Amino acid sequence: MKSFVNVKARRAERLVAVKTVSFVVVILAVLVAGIYYMGNIGSEQGIKLTREAAVRTAVQCYSIEGIYPPNVDYMEANYKLKYDKSKYYIHYDAFASNIMPTIEVYEKR
DSSP states (O other): OHHHHHHHHHHHHHHHHHHHHHHHHHHHHHHHHHHHHHHHHHHHHHHHHHHHHHHHHHHHHHHHHSSOOSSHHHHHHHHOOOOOTTTEEEEEEOSOTTSOOEEEEEEOO
8 A cells, every 4th residue: 555655645745856857948938939029020120210210311312412422321421311321221122212212221231
């Protein structure tokens, strides 16, 4: 009878250990997923803010000079456009000086 009780106690201890390890694994998985998700949100927000800054600068140039800027370098030199060049690439496609250019921002990888 004594050995049967010991077997039951050991099984109960193993079950508690398995539940504890499972709980820790689930918590770690949730933390890793959360960190990954937050990283993606930050990246998307950076792209959005960089694009808004470029569009705002282009419109400012148009309101002052009557033409849209010919390129991004012009906006950086004359209108103090600042962005992280090591992280983002701005695709600036100016069709004509009086038509709003296409401005897209891409994250460098």
